[in-house]
Amino acid sequence: MFPTTIREVAKRANVSEATVSRVINKKGYVGKETLKKVEAAIAELNYTPNEVARMLFKKKSNTIGLLIPDITNPFFPELAKAVEAVAQRLGYLLILCNTESNPETEKKYVRELTHKYVDGLIIMNQNNEDITYDELPFPTLFLDRVHDKRVLSVSSQNKEGGRIATEYLLQTGSKRILHIRGPHNVTTATERAEGYQEVMKKNNLAAHVMDCDYATEAAYQLGKSLFKKAVEYDAIFAGNDLIAAGVLMAAKEYQISVPDELQIIGYDGIDLCKHTSPQLTTIQQPIYKMGEQAAILLIAQIENQLQEKESSSHSFPVELIQRGTTKPLR
Secondary structure, three states, X not given: OOOOOHHHHHHHHOOOHHHHHHHHHOOOOOOHHHHHHHHHHHHHHOOOOOHHHHHHHHOOOOEEEEEEOOOOOOHHHXXXXXXXXXXXXXXXXXXXXXOOOOHHHHHHHHHHHHHOOOOEEEEOOOOOOOOOHHHOOOOEEEEOOOOOOOOEEEEEOHHHHHHHHHHHHHHOOOOOEEEEEOOOOOHHHHHHHHHHHHHHHHOOOOOEEEEOOOOHHHHHHHHHHHXXXXXXXXXXXXXXXXXXXXXXXXXXXXXXXXXXOOEEEEEEOOHHHHHOOOOOEEEEOOHHHHHHHHHHHHHHHHOOOOOOOOOOEEEXXXXXXXXXXXXXXX
C-alpha cells in the first residue's frame, strides 16, 4: 500500500494543496473551519508528512553531526552518549562519524554532512587546518578541543590538570617524572604538557617528555622500550588513561613494583581505570557534563537562543582520583 499524498488530503478536505501545506508546516493563515477539515482528513487518511520535503521547506533537519577521532577510545563514546541523550531530549537526531584521526576523512565527513542539511556540528577531532570551521553554513562547537576563538568550545582545565598530576607526584616523593604526552596536533595534549613543564621548572627539576598515540598498545610498546634498561624514572604522568594502562602493563611484565618503584597517573577518568590492577590514579574530567553542555550550547545556537553575553569557551574543573598506582599523601 502506497503512503497517502498531500494531494489526497487536499481532495478529501476539499481544499488546495497549498492550504494543506500551510496546516502541516504551521505557516500562514488558515481559517478555523478549514483547519478542522484538513486535520480530519489527515486523521482519516493516516497521513504522515514527508520529512525530507519538510526539511527542504523549512531548511531545518533537527539533525546534529558529531565527529570523533577514534571510536575505540572509551573516552569518546562516553562523551557521545551524553551528547545523544540531550539531543534526543530536545528533539534532535545525532549522526556519529568516526574519522580515525585522518584529516582527509574528516574533510569528507564535513562535506557530506553539509550536503545532508545537518543543523549543527560538534567536533572532537584534532586541528585540521584545511577546514575553516567558522565559515561552515551551520553552527559548530569543539568538544574537548579548543580550535578557534570564533567557534564555541567545551573542554576542561587541561593545563591545570597537568599541574595537579605533577604536583601530586612530587608531594608523594617522586623527582624523576616522565610525561608521556598525546599527539602534537591535539591542543589538550599540549596544554597538559605545559602544566607538567611549569611545575617541573618551578621546582628546578628536569622535564622529560615523550610522544605517544592515545592507544594502549602504543604505550605498552613504549613502556617496554623504557623498562628494558635500568629504570630512569620514578613516576610517569600519562597523557590519557589508555597510555597509563599500556605503561602499567609493561611495568608488570618487567616486574617493576607500582607504586613503590614507579608511580603512574593517567588522564580522563574513563571506566577502565577501575579495572586495571592496581587501579589507575587519574585526573578525572567531568565527561558526561561536558557532553551535555556541548549539546545544550550547540542546540541553543541552532535555535538562536544563545545569549550574546555567554562566553564562547566553557571550561570545566578537573580533579585527581587517587587509586592504587600512586602512593597516598602522608
